[in-house]
Every structure is written in C-alpha cells, then in structure tokens.
Amino acid sequence: MGDQRLAGKVALVSGGSNGIGAAVVRRLAAEGAHVGVADVDPQRGEAVVQEVVSAGGSARFLQLDVTQVVQWKAAVQEMVATYNRLDTLVNNAGVYARTPIESIDEEEWARVIDVNIKGVFLGAQAAIPEMRRTGGGSIINISSTAGAARIDRDALWRLERGGPTDEQIDSGTVREGWHPLQLCPPRANRYGHGACCGA
Numbered sequence: 768m769g770d771q772r773l774a775g776k777v778a779l780v781s782g783g784s785n786g787i788g789a790a791v792v793r794r795l796a797a798e799g800a801h802v803g804v805a806d807v808d809p810q811r812g813e814a815v816v817q818e819v820v821s822a823g824g825s826a827r828f829l830q831l832d833v834t835q836v837v838q839w840k841a842a843v844q845e846m847v848a849t850y851n852r853l854d855t856l857v858n859n860a861g862v863y864a865r866t867p868i869e870s871i872d873e874e875e876w877a878r879v880i881d882v883n884i885k886g887v888f889l890g891a892q893a894a895i896p897e898m899r900r901t902g903g904g905s906i907i908n909i910s911s912t913a914g915a916a917r918i919d920r921d922a923l924w925r926l927e928r929g930g931p932t933d934e935q936i937d938s939g940t941v942r943e944g945w946h947p948l949q950l951c952p953p954r955a956n957r958y959g960h961g962a963c964c965g966a
C-alpha cells in the first residue's frame with residue numbers, strides 16, 4: 768500500500784475497468800481512498816475490484832455508461848449512500864476513433880462525441896452537487912496531447928480530445944472557488960503533439 772495520503776477520501780473513476788483508468792483505481796486505493804470502478808465492462812471491473820481488495824484496499828464496481836445521465840446519477844448516489852461523500856471524480860472513460868476524416872460517418876461521430884465529451888460533461892454535472900455539499904472536491908478529466916495537435920489522420924479523436932479540458936468544465940464553477948489545474952498543456956502547446964508527461 769502507498770502512503771495513505773487519501774485515507775477516508777472517496778473517488779469515482781469512469782472507465783476504471785481497463786488501461787489508464789484501472790491504473791488510476793489501483794493508485795487511488797493504494798493511497799487509502801474508497802474507489803468506485805465505474806464502467807460498461809463489469810467482468811474486467813470486478814477483477815480490478817478483487818485485485819484492490821486483495822491488496823487491502825477499498826473498491827466497488829459500478830455499472831456506468833457515461834453517455835447516460837440516469838446511470839451517472841445512480842453511480843454518484845451509490846458512492847454517497849455508501850461513503851456519505853464524493854471527493855474526486857476522474858473522467859477517464861474514452862473510446863478511440865482511428866478513422867480518417869473523409870471516412871467518418873455520423874454514427875461514429877456520435878459515438879465518440881457522446882462518450883468522450885458528453886460523458887465528461889454528465890460526470891461533472893452529477894458530481895458537482897455532492898462535492899459542493901461537502902465543501903469541495905476534485906474533477907480530473909483525462910484528455911490527450913492529441914487535443915492540442917494538428918488535425919490530419921485520427922481527426923475526430925484529436926478534435927474531441929481538445930474538448931474535455933479545464934476551460935470548458937470550469938465555466939460556471941470557477942467563480943465559486945474552483946481552481947483550474949492544467950497538468951500537461953505547456954508541452955502539448957509547444958510541441959503540437961507527442962508525450963507530455965515525465966521528464
């Protein structure tokens with residue numbers, strides 16, 4: 768286990784069943800947080816929960832399609848009913864569109880925009896009232912340096928990854944004392960695209 772810097776905190780991670788989201792779940796739990804693994808993939812999600820619990824952490828699986836407002840409300844309410852608060856939301860769930868711009872049809876456009884942008888918006892909308900109720904919280908939106916890059920191949924992915932940044936989500940909340948924190952953009956803006964975290 769980690770340093771338990773998040774002991775007693777409550778976090779919800781969308782897309783927590785696989786990849787980056789699962790890694791975030793493991794880390795938050797290792798630091799002592801109660802973590803909701805919220806995903807459309809219950810099989811992998813339950814496996815992540817078991818892994819966390821076996822390591823001495825606290826996690827539960829929540830069935831969540833981030834495009835569905837009712838499911839967002841239910842997931843947040845389940846965390847609050849269980850732990851009486853929600854301190855952190857990690858909007859991580861995402862789907863990747865590899866299709867070149869001239870081949871993207873409306874169905875693919877809608878699917879990617881719904882998951883990767885609407886899903887982020889609905890997550891913030893569901894979480895903010897509970898965070899406000901307990902005096903504050905953190906919303907972390909996983910995007911990509913691709914969102915700050917030139918657009919040629921993977922055009923839709925690059926276009927929508929520019930969407931869930933702090934500027935968009937901040938509007939209307941920052942005046943109440945919410946603080947934007949950009950984790951990576953200086954290098955993203957400077958170099959256009961490529962890895963931005965690390966050395």
Ligand SMILES: NC(=O)c1ccc[n+]([C@@H]2O[C@H](COP(=O)([O-])OP(=O)(O)OC[C@H]3O[C@@H](n4cnc5c(N)ncnc54)[C@H](O)[C@@H]3O)[C@@H](O)[C@H]2O)c1
Nearest residue numbers: 782784785786787806807808831832833859860861910911
């Ligand atoms: N992996 C990379 O190199 C990379 C690079 C830049 C940005 N990102 C971003 O990081 C995030 C995670 O990427 P990843 O590589 O770990 O992806 P992944 O495919 O490994 O995991 C994505 C998770 O989201 C879940 N998901 C998909 N649609 C969902 C929905 N409608 N509702 C709820 N959950 C849903 C999937 O079941 C899965 O568990 C994404 O937002 C992605 O855009 C990833």
